Amino acid sequence: AVTHHHRKQKARMGETVKLIGAFGSGFSHRVEVALRLKGVSYELILEDLSNKSELLLKHNPVHKLVPVLLHGDRSVAESLVIIEYINEAFNEPGILPTDPYERAEARFWAQFIDQKFPRFFWMSLWSLDEEARRSVLTEAKQNLSLLEAQLKAKGKRFFGGDSVGLVDIAASALAHWSGVFEQICEVTLLTQEEYPELCKWANRYVNDDTVKQCLPSRDELVAMFTACKEMFRAMAASHK
Amino acid sequence: MAGELKLLGTWVSPFVTRAKLALHIKGLSYENVEEDLGNKSELLVSSNPVYKSVPVLIHSGNPICESSVIVQYINDAFAGVGPSFLPADPYERAVTRFWAVYVEDKVVNQWARVFRVKTDEERAEVMHQTLEAVEVLEGGLKECSGGKGAFFGGDSIGYIDILLGGLVSWVKATESLSGIKLIDTTKTPLLAAWMEHFCELHVAKTILQDVNAVVEYAKALQARMADAAVNN
Numbered sequence: 001a002v003t004h005h006h007r008k009q010k011a012r013m014g015e016t017v018k019l020i021g022a023f024g025s026g027f028s029h030r031v032e033v034a035l036r037l038k039g040v041s042y043e044l045i046l047e048d049l050s051n052k053s054e055l056l057l058k059h060n061p062v063h064k065l066v067p068v069l070l071h072g073d074r075s076v077a078e079s080l081v082i083i084e085y086i087n088e089a090f091n092e093p094g095i096l097p098t099d100p101y102e103r104a105e106a107r108f109w110a111q112f113i114d115q116k117f118p119r120f121f122w123m124s125l126w127s128l129d130e131e132a133r134r135s136v137l138t139e140a141k142q143n144l145s146l147l148e149a150q151l152k153a154k155g156k157r158f159f160g161g162d163s164v165g166l167v168d169i170a171a172s173a174l175a176h177w178s179g180v181f182e183q184i185c186e187v188t189l190l191t192q193e194e195y196p197e198l199c200k201w202a203n204r205y206v207n208d209d210t211v212k213q214c215l216p217s218r219d220e221l222v223a224m225f226t227a228c229k230e231m232f233r234a235m236a237a238s239h240k
Numbered sequence: 241m242a243g244e245l246k247l248l249g250t251w252v253s254p255f256v257t258r259a260k261l262a263l264h265i266k267g268l269s270y271e272n273v274e275e276d277l278g279n280k281s282e283l284l285v286s287s288n289p290v291y292k293s294v295p296v297l298i299h300s301g302n303p304i305c306e307s308s309v310i311v312q313y314i315n316d317a318f319a320g321v322g323p324s325f326l327p328a329d330p331y332e333r334a335v336t337r338f339w340a341v342y343v344e345d346k347v348v349n350q351w352a353r354v355f356r357v358k359t360d361e362e363r364a365e366v367m368h369q370t371l372e373a374v375e376v377l378e379g380g381l382k383e384c385s386g387g388k389g390a391f392f393g394g395d396s397i398g399y400i401d402i403l404l405g406g407l408v409s410w411v412k413a414t415e416s417l418s419g420i421k422l423i424d425t426t427k428t429p430l431l432a433a434w435m436e437h438f439c440e441l442h443v444a445k446t447i448l449q450d451v452n453a454v455v456e457y458a459k460a461l462q463a464r465m466a467d468a469a470v471n472n
Contacts, residue, residue, distance in 0.1 A: 062342065062376060074331050081337040088330035100316035104304045111306055112290060146290055 015072030017042040020056050022049050024216055024224050026173040027079040028067045032214035033169050034083045038090045080110055083166060096166050109150065109159065110170040117143050119239075121178065125185045126236035144195055147171070151197040157204055164208055174198070175205040180221040184229060243300030245270035248284050250277060252449060252457050255307035256295040258406035260447045262314045265397070266322040270297075308344065311402050325399040339380040339392065340400050346373035348407070351422070355461070358469065367420060371427075378428040385430075390437040397441065405438055405448075413454040 019035065019042050021028030035042050047056055047066055059075035060068045069076045071089065076082045087095045097103045120140035127133040151159065159167035168175075174190070179202075182188050192199045205211055225232075247263070247270050249256030263270055275284055275294055287296045287303035297304045297313065304313045315325040326333050351370045354363055380400075381392055389395030397405070411422045425432040438444055 062379075071331075076331070076334045076338070078338050078341050081334055081341060084337060085330055085334040088333065100313055100319075101299070101302055101304070103316060104309050104313040107309045107312060108290075108304070108306055111309065116290075 016070075018045055018070040019043070020045045020047060020053075020059065020066055020068040020070065022047045022066045024221055025066055026177050027065075029172055029214060029216070030079045030169050031067045031069060031082050031086070033164065033172065033211055034086045034095055036210045036213055037093065037095055037164060038086055040086065040090050080114065080166075080170065083169060093163075095160075095169070097160075106160070106166045109147075109167045112143075112146075113167070113170045113174070117147075118173075121174075121189065122181075123236055123239060124189055125181050125187055126232045128233060129237065140189060141194070144190065144198065147174075148195045148198050151201055158201065164205065164211065168201075168205055172205065172211070175202040176215060176218070177221065180218055180225060183218075183222055184226050244298075246273060246298040247271070248273045248275055248281070248287065248296040248298070249294040250275055252454060253294055254406040254410050256406075257409070257447060257449060258307045258402055259295040259297055259310045259314075261402045261405050261443060262311045262325070264443045264447055265325075265402070266314060266318050268314070268318065268321070307406070308340065308403060311399065315399070323396060325393070325402060327393075327398070336384060336392070336399055339377070339384055340403055342373075342377065342380060343400060343403050347377060355465075370422065371420075374422055374428055374431065378431050381430045381434060390430075390433050392434075397438070397443075401434075401438065404434075405444065408435060408438065408444070409449040409451050409454045411435070412451045413458055416451065416455050417458055 017035070017040055019028070019031055021031065021044060023046055032042075032044070045053075045055070047053060049066070052064060056066065056068060057064055059070060060066075060077045063077060065077070067077075067079055067082060069082045069085065071085075076085045083095060096106055120136045120143055123136040124133060124140040127136060154161070156162060158164050159171065178190055182190070190198060190202070206215060245263070245268060247256070247259055249259065249272070251274060260272075273281075273283075275281060277294070280292060283298075284294070284296060285292055287298060288294075288305045291305060293305075295305075295307055295310060297310045299313075299317065304310050311325065326336055347370060350366060350373060353366045354370075357363055357366055384392040384400060385394055391397045392400035392404070415421050423431045423435050439448070
């Protein structure tokens, strides 16, 4: 069984890697960073999400969303699932810690950033209703404080330590996209005064050599998302 | 990996049940601490500052939070002990993780909304979406089991079986309370068979909450919520 598994792994290494993504998507970016950190060559296929391709619908029938990783004849969906797959299917360096406790910690924070964090941050930006905004703002700031404290406690350049890891990748939207939305909404949540470590981290993240290669420019993102301004405000208004 | 294990939880929580299932499968002994969520212990609040909720697994004094993270941790930290919860192949692991995320996002998180929405209309809509997700999950079970057995893990239980297993008593309690079958034999035969096989396991018989006790708990909860609605 061990030899068979080893042979399967060796065979997999030579197979084509394609990423179905979308321009401006923070989730696509996450996967690109992971692939580049691992030194994996891939073909990027950009979707027009208003006119989804057969390829996308075939390989992610459940959600019909990007990103989807195609490795040989296999497809993997869900950005954090894809990152764990990339981590395990390809050689060093590791994107997740090897120590079980540190690994659990990384998964916890990645999940926090994916689950709890987005709603409050996003609503604090786009909500026009003052009352609704007040309660989400308190929570958004609490969440930012938790991340700030985590960074401080680690005392390293990144959440992952000396180099970009799972949590940094999961938080990439905070490092780059948040500034874009803040500019469009004319609201600043991630202030230097309140969150000095997070701001320093964000700067390190966007300037990292590997990250830079697959990070859409801020100007392009501002242009793209300005067009969605009314839609986002409407979504915030109807969100319960 | 030697070291004391302590689980902070409540008997009724499906998420705590997941942790108990995982610990039991690995044959691990632990100290079970029953929390009163209306009066949270210092230990709970300091161990889980982000969510202040259960379960929390404390291993040699180090806290791990979030049930899915806990179950994965138990698998990683005790890799040499008992069965593994995940397949060995990276792709099969990815498929497992995909469906685990689906269970959480589309089934569990949706179903949890039932207890938060105020009107019957909203409740019906939430249940409808949950049931739709369960039907999609039927396909997931087929994909994960690969025809090798009744479980997501094939002929033995694994990660998703544990995640879903924690919910079984609540699934049964819901049917008893409202007549709604979250897992319907005609609509989702594979899942129905899954539940039957799961409940026959020794670990399930040992760990799963008594359904009648969950029903009583849910009734009391409903009554409290009705009171709150009237008085607000």
